[in-house]
Every structure is written in structure tokens, then in C-alpha cells.
Amino acid sequence: MTLETPTVEMHPQRWGDPAAATELPESARGLVELAFGLQDRPATPGTPPATALDESLLDGVREIVGAEHVLVDDETRALRTRGKSTPDLLRARAGDLTDAPDAVVRPDGHVEVAAVLAWADEHRVAVVPFGGGTCVTGGLAARRQGFAGLVSLDLVRMKRLLAVDDVSMTATLQPGLRGPEAEALLAEHGLTLGHYPQSFEHASIGGFAATRSSGQSSAGYGRFDAMVVGLTAATPTGSLDLGSSPANAAGPDLRQLLLGSEGAFGVITSVTVRVRRTPEVTTYEGWRWPSFDAGSDAMRALAQAGLLPTVVRLSDESETAINLADPSSIGGADDAGCLMITGYEGTAEQVTARRAAVTAVLDGLGGAALGEEPGQKWLHGRFDAPYLRDSLLDHGVLVETVETATFWSNRERLYAEVKAALLGALGEGSLVLCHVSHVYETGCSLYFTVATRQAEDPLAQWQVAKAAASDAMIAAGATITHHHAVGTDHKPWLAQEIGEVGVRMLRAVKAEVDPGGILNPGVLIP
Numbered sequence: 001m002t003l004e005t006p007t008v009e010m011h012p013q014r015w016g017d018p019a020a021a022t023e024l025p026e027s028a029r030g031l032v033e034l035a036f037g038l039q040d041r042p043a044t045p046g047t048p049p050a051t052a053l054d055e056s057l058l059d060g061v062r063e064i065v066g067a068e069h070v071l072v073d074d075e076t077r078a079l080r081t082r083g084k085s086t087p088d089l090l091r092a093r094a095g096d097l098t099d100a101p102d103a104v105v106r107p108d109g110h111v112e113v114a115a116v117l118a119w120a121d122e123h124r125v126a127v128v129p130f131g132g133g134t135c136v137t138g139g140l141a142a143r144r145q146g147f148a149g150l151v152s153l154d155l156v157r158m159k160r161l162l163a164v165d166d167v168s169m170t171a172t173l174q175p176g177l178r179g180p181e182a183e184a185l186l187a188e189h190g191l192t193l194g195h196y197p198q199s200f201e202h203a204s205i206g207g208f209a210a211t212r213s214s215g216q217s218s219a220g221y222g223r224f225d226a227m228v229v230g231l232t233a234a235t236p237t238g239s240l241d242l243g244s245s246p247a248n249a250a251g252p253d254l255r256q257l258l259l260g261s262e263g264a265f266g267v268i269t270s271v272t273v274r275v276r277r278t279p280e281v282t283t284y285e286g287w288r289w290p291s292f293d294a295g296s297d298a299m300r301a302l303a304q305a306g307l308l309p310t311v312v313r314l315s316d317e318s319e320t321a322i323n324l325a326d327p328s329s330i331g332g333a334d335d336a337g338c339l340m341i342t343g344y345e346g347t348a349e350q351v352t353a354r355r356a357a358v359t360a361v362l363d364g365l366g367g368a369a370l371g372e373e374p375g376q377k378w379l380h381g382r383f384d385a386p387y388l389r390d391s392l393l394d395h396g397v398l399v400e401t402v403e404t405a406t407f408w409s410n411r412e413r414l415y416a417e418v419k420a421a422l423l424g425a426l427g428e429g430s431l432v433l434c435h436v437s438h439v440y441e442t443g444c445s446l447y448f449t450v451a452t453r454q455a456e457d458p459l460a461q462w463q464v465a466k467a468a469a470s471d472a473m474i475a476a477g478a479t480i481t482h483h484h485a486v487g488t489d490h491k492p493w494l495a496q497e498i499g500e501v502g503v504r505m506l507r508a509v510k511a512e513v514d515p516g517g518i519l520n521p522g523v524l525i526p
């Protein structure tokens with residue numbers, strides 16, 4: 001089964017569907033002016049450098065995918081330049097398209113992908129797999145030095161639901177399906193994946209797998225890597241077809257080696273994922289906690305009792321106050337405390353039972369129930385923040401996020417030290433907000449959002465803060481990334497996390513599957 005709808009292209013200098021772009025809302029304008037002052041920072045258009053690949057070389061790849069699927073025009077190449085982190089947007093807004101690919105190649109199916117890799121290997125052309133282009137870690141800005149050129153391997157034509165097994169509750173999906181497209185195809189079978197990262201509307205199935213993404217409903221549906229039971233991948237030295245059973249003891253799990261490999265080991269050409277029935281009932285609600293510590297302890301209690309809702313997230317005091325700064329919001333900022341969102345999805349029976357059990361625990365721990373209004377508000381606004389980032393950048397406010405994870409016993413330290421590092425680097429008047437975004441029995445993920453007045457060079461300004469936050473994460477014994485992956489931005493810290501032997505293992509796999517080093521050079525592997 002396939003989809004006929006065209007993929008919505010994001011604006012090269014902004015997030016999301018250009019038709020959904022918004023101005024800074026009037027209600028926020030005054031607050032922003034007060035906090036940071038308003039500046040006018042318009043974007044400058046840019047043009048990619050001329051393509052480095054000559055026509056005779058491109059003829060070889062045209063024979064594989066068809067001439068109409070090898071694109072060298074400036075507009076298409078601009079759309080495949082880097083991802084959507086704030087540094088990526090700042091570079092794009094400055095008209096810097098120096099990382100543009102020399103060509104965009106659109107294969108259809110595993111066989112064509114494998115043939116393109118063989119062509120690239122033979123001609124020393126670097127290949128960057130491209131899913132949705134929502135990467136926030138520099139994973140689409142591969143190194144081109146030492147190569148004849150660089151192509152973006154755009155998987156946009158690979159948008160089929162290949163198989164559904166509703167006895168085993170699995171579905172096999174091609175990598176180019178965007179989140180909503182995959183959900184629409186599964187919904188025709190009464191099924192859902194339940195994977196809703198904030199980038200859901202534009203990110204792809206292959207990208208979710210290649211970055212080990214985690215969605216907002218991870219407490220109920222799990223991380224994306226936990227959903228994958230099988231995958232196929234093409235490498236320059238051959239193909240992999242993994243996952244002949246739900247679990248096995250056949251040596252280390254090679255599926256896990258490909259998940260999170262960010263295009264450096266191979267191109268994921270299909271994934272078989274565990275699916276669930278489309279929920280009959282969905283309910284989202286809010287809780288208030290007197291402090292971030294109290295709310296975090298409640299989350300831990302739920303996780304350790306095996307009583308997690310489908311969605312559970314907790315804003316710290318600053319993030320709660322900022323949310324409440326919207327006059328249409330619930331409550332008053334004075335007694336805001338910390339806002340928790342809980343959500344339940346499933347059959348009516350499952351939702352009733354889980355909601356009652358969770359409510360009893362949260363009541364018992366001192367949470368104040370706020371009813372469904374905050375839950376609905378979160379649900380309807382949950383994909384809006386990246387659009388707001390664009391409006392803030394237009395007005396000279398620097399906004400970016402960092403994320404990490406640790407064990408419960410280390411949560412307080414990690415929170416305090418990353419926050420202090422960000423505030424220290426960005427200076428007086430900056431805002432650092434945080435929420436607990438994903439929880440496990442043993443620990444949780446912390447997601448920080450910063451906002452500050454843009455300096456003359458906002459890119460350099462952010463790089464100092466990013467380095468300080470990353471150093472603080474590693475110093476606190478936490479991970480450099482819970483779900484954004486490594487790319488090029490987190491690479492300088494990876495060796496400290498996985499150790500020298502870990503780095504050698506990654507390099508050894510790379511050398512074996514991609515001896516020419518054409519796949520995403522410079523990404524992931526230190």
C-alpha cells in the first residue's frame with residue numbers, strides 16, 4: 001500500500017509547513033520585549049555553490065534511478081542542506097548554503113539504494129541519507145573533503161506500507177514515510193505506531209530508526225528502537241536483513257547496531273515495527289506539584305510501580321511559569337508550582353483502570369488534579385513550539401534545546417549542573433527551562449529549553465553554551481544525548497561516554513561495512 005499525497009517541503013530557513021508559519025503572537029510580544037528587547041533579524045537568501053559532480057559521472061546514477069530522480073537545481077539542493085537545529089537555521093538564515101549537496105538522488109527501493117551505494121563507492125562520492133531532514137545534531141552535514149562530491153540520498157519515494165501481520169501485531173514500513181503518512185496507512189488497518197516526537201509531522205520512519213528517536217508517548221508505546229523487531233539495510237559491501245524472531249540469543253543484537261547508526265553503517269531500507277490497536281479512548285489531564293522534586297519523585301513512583309500513563313511529562317517551575325504567562329492559561333503564575341501532563345490511550349476499560357490507579361498514586365503523593373483542560377491545551381499545542389522558534393529568531397531571540405538522561409539518584413545533580421552551565425554561559429537575563437520528557441523505572445530524560453537575547457554572532461554565542469552544557473552532562477555522569485543522536489555536534493563528547501574501546505569498535509564496524517568511508521563521512525564516529 002502506498003501514499004499518493006506529495007510530501008510537504010519545509011522552508012529552507014525555517015521549521016515546518018510554510019503555510020503554517022506564524023508571527024510572534026501579540027500576547028507573547030510584550031513579554032519578549034520586556035525580557036530580551038525586540039531586534040529585527042531578517043533572513044538573507046543564499047545560493048548553493050555550483051555542483052562539483054560532472055555530467056558524465058551523474059549519468060551513471062541516472063541509469064540506476066532514472067534521470068528525473070537526479071536533481072542538481074539550486075532550489076532542491078538548498079532544501080537538502082543540513083537539518084533544523086538552531087545553528088542550522090542560523091546558518092541558513094545568514095544565506096550560508098556551503099554544505100549543500102552536489103546532487104539529490106531519489107532511489108525507489110532497496111535494490112536501487114544498493115546500486116547507488118556501489119556507484120558512489122566506485123567514484124568516491126560521499127552519500128548522506130536523507131529522511132525528513134529534521135536532524136538537530138549536524139547529522140546531515142557530512143564532510144566532503146577527499147571526495148569527488150557529495151549526494152543527498154533522498155528516500156522520499158520509499159513511502160510504502162509493505163506488510164501488516166495483525167496476528168503478531170507488526171508492520172513493515174519503508175523509510176521515507178513521514179510520521180503522519182505512516183500513521184495514516186496504519187490507521188486503515190486499525191493500527192498505530194504511537195510514536196509522536198515533536199518533529200512528528202516531518203520526520204521519517206528511517207530517521208526515527210537511524211537516530212533512536214523517542215516520542216512524547218514513550219511511557220506508553222516505548223522508544224522507537226524498542227518498537228523495531230526487524231530491518232533491512234544496504235551497505236557499500238552488501239545487504240543486511242535482520243529480525244527473524246521477536247527476540248533471540250544469536251550473539252549481540254545487530255538490529256541495535258544499525259539503530260542509531262545515523263547513516264554511517266548503512267541505509268535502512270525498511271523497518272518492521274511492533275504496532276498497537278488504534279486507541280478507542282484518549283484522555284489527557286494536568287496535575288500541579290509544589291516543586292520539580294516532588295513531581296519527579298511522583299514520576300519515579302509511577303514508573304517503579306509499573307503504573308505509567310501513556311504520556312507523562314513534568315515542567316519545572318520556570319517552564320510552568322512561562323506556560324502560564326499566556327493569559328488564556330489555567331491558574332495563576334503565583335501558585336503555579338510545576339505542571340505535569342498525564343495522558344491515557346487504549347480501550348475504555350484500560351484507560352479507566354490505568355487512570356484510576358495512577359490518580360490514586362498521584363493523589364497520595366500530594367499532587368493537585370487540574371482536570372482535562374491543561375491536557376487538551378498541551379495536546380493541541382504540542383507541535384507549535386518550533387514555529388514559535390522561527391518568530392523569536394526573527395526578533396533577535398536565540399532559542400535552542402538540549403537533552404540528556406540519567407538515573408533517578410543523579411537527577412537533581414544533573415538538573416542543577418546543566419542549568420548552571422547554561423546560565424553561566426548565556427549570562428544574566430537568559431531563561432533556562434526544563435522538563436522531564438521521558439521516564440523509565442531506573443531514570444529519566446531532562447529536556448532544557450533556553451532563550452536569550454541574540455548577540456552579534458548568535459552562532460558563536462550558542463556554541464559556547466552548548467559546549468558548557470555538554471561538558472556538564474558528561475561531568476555529571478549522564479549521557480550526551482537521550483534521543484537527538486550524535487551527528488557532528490555531539491561527536492566531541494562521545495568518546496568520553498563510550499570509552500576508547502567503544503570508539504575502536506565503532507570504527508571497526510565502519511571499516512568493515514563501508515571501507516571507502518562514503519557513508520555520512522564525519523558523522524557519529526569519532
Ligand SMILES: Cc1cc2nc3c(=O)[nH]c(=O)nc-3n(C[C@H](O)[C@H](O)[C@H](O)COP(=O)(O)OP(=O)(O)OC[C@H]3O[C@@H](n4cnc5c(N)ncnc54)[C@H](O)[C@@H]3O)c2cc1C
Pocket residue numbers: 015083084085128129130131132133134135136139140155175196197198199202203204205206207208209210211212213214215216261262263264266267268269386483484485487520523
Ligand atoms: C523541532 C524539532 C523537534 C524534535 N523533537 C524530537 C523529539 O521529540 N524526539 C526525538 O527523538 N527527536 C526529536 N527531534 C530530532 C529529530 O526529529 C529526530 O532525530 C528524527 O528522528 C530525525 O528523523 P528524520 O527523518 O528527520 O531524519 P533526518 O534528519 O533526515 O536524518 C537524521 C540522521 O539519520 C540519517 N538517516 C536518515 N534516514 C536514514 C535511513 N533510512 N538510513 C540510514 N540513515 C538515515 C541521516 O543521514 C542523518 O544522519 C526534533 C527535531 C526538531 C527540529
